[in-house]
Amino acid sequence: MEKNKKIVGLCGSLRNGSYNAMLLKTAGELLPEGIDFEIVPFDDIPVYNADHDTPSVEERPESVVKFRNALSEASAFIIASPEYNYSIPGGLKNAIDWASRGKDSPLMHKPVAVMGATQGMWGTVRMQTAFLPVFTFLNMNPVLQPEVxxxxxxxxxxxxxxxxxxxxxxxxxxxxENLISACKV
Incomplete structure (x- = not known):
């Protein structure tokens, strides 16, 4: 029996009333029946410190373990984020840094779709572009079209x-549709 595909959502904005949280919720509601969707928070993750994430240190912080475990269940990811200083918001990048480390990274080789909402005119294009080197390093499969x-x-x-x-x-x-097609489940 084939297991259901699960898509995990990450929101780059932690503020109440975030347009990106609204966008991510909308995306989850637009997924077809049979696709599980979960928005995984990361607001309790500490700033990345390699001293707490090396082979000689067996235990990552509990919040990081919980976050990585939730990501490991994903067939694919949706990231909805604002653009901070022409790039990826620091909190989101920090969470990605924690999830990217080690051969057991739950991000490796998985499809990802990035989208963003802003009150300005550029629609988060620079933030989305800033993710491309991250996806390349993690050998992720970014779904680039259409741009949201x-x-x-x-x-x-x-x-x-x-x-x-x-x-x-x-x-x-x-x-x-393109993200689901990219899933290998």
Whole structure:
């Protein structure tokens, strides 16, 4: 019996009312039946320190172990994130750094789709581009098309956090189809 595909979502914004959290929730709701979806938080992970992540240190911090275990269940990943200083937000990059280490990295060789929402006009294009070297190092399979760049997000979500832009919804659906096709489960 084939197991269900599971997609894990990571949100690069930790703030309440985040447009990227709304975007990630929307993506999860647009997944077809039979695909499990879980948004995995990482706000309790300490700053990466190799002294706590080497073969001579057998125990990673408990929050890191929990995070890595949740990621290990994924067939693929969706990252929805804002752009901070033209790049990946520090908290998200830190979590990725913890998950990327070791031969047991739960990120290696898995498909990933990045999307972003911003109140500005660029739609997180620089953040998405900044992820490409990370994906290359981890030998991940980035699903690059179509690009999901939600600009002027304050006009695209309603007061309940529901995405109301039909064109954006169609692009997200296509990106999710491509992500699911890239899964090897």
């Amino acid at each position: 760049l939600i600009a002027q997000a304050q006009n695209k979500f309603d007061e309940n956090g529901k995405l109301k832009d039909e064109m954006a919804i169609g692009i997200i659906k296509k990106k999710l």
